[in-house]
Amino acid sequence: MKTLDSTTAPAAHSAMAVVRILVDGYSLLHAWPELARGEPRHSARAREALIRVLTQYADSVGTPVTLFFDGAGAPKDVPESLSPDSLEILYSRDSKTADDLIERTAYRLKPYGEALAVTNDFAERDTVISMGGLAQSCEDFIREIDRVLKERDDFVKKYNRREANRYKS
DSSP states (O other), X not given: OOEEOTTTHHHHHXXXXXXXXXXXXXXXXXXXXXXXTTSOTTSHHHHHHHHHHHHHXXXXXXXXXXXXXXXXXXOTTOOXXXXXXXXXXXXXXXXXXXXXXXXXXXXXXXXXXXXXXXXXXXXXXXXXXXXXXXXXXHHHHHHHHHHHHHXXXXXXXXXXXXXXXXXXX
């Protein structure tokens, strides 16, 4: 089974040619109570917080992310992605679910490389893996996001300190 855990995820992203990360938005929100604490998991505020952090993550790793939500199309209050090139936001319509869209996208991306599906739905992960993709639990993906954003913040602090010292001299 080709799942990624928190110990293999960083190396796997670069070594396995992940062409896109496919995220089940509500699955990730339910697994991440610290994000938009106190907000209902299906609320606009929770979605906005997730969009903000996934935009930062996608910009940091350079791998495009598609965020899927179940629903009857996009609600009117959906915020635009901060970085449209790195984060795509899709809402299922009619009788389709986010799972259906993730499976279809993973299948269509197969000729270009592996897609990584992020969900806590075991059947969904098994389906994506059977199509040649990769899968990761929401909890492992949250740890990966935290690690990447901490590395980015540490780099920026060091860079700013170095630049400040350069101008003092």
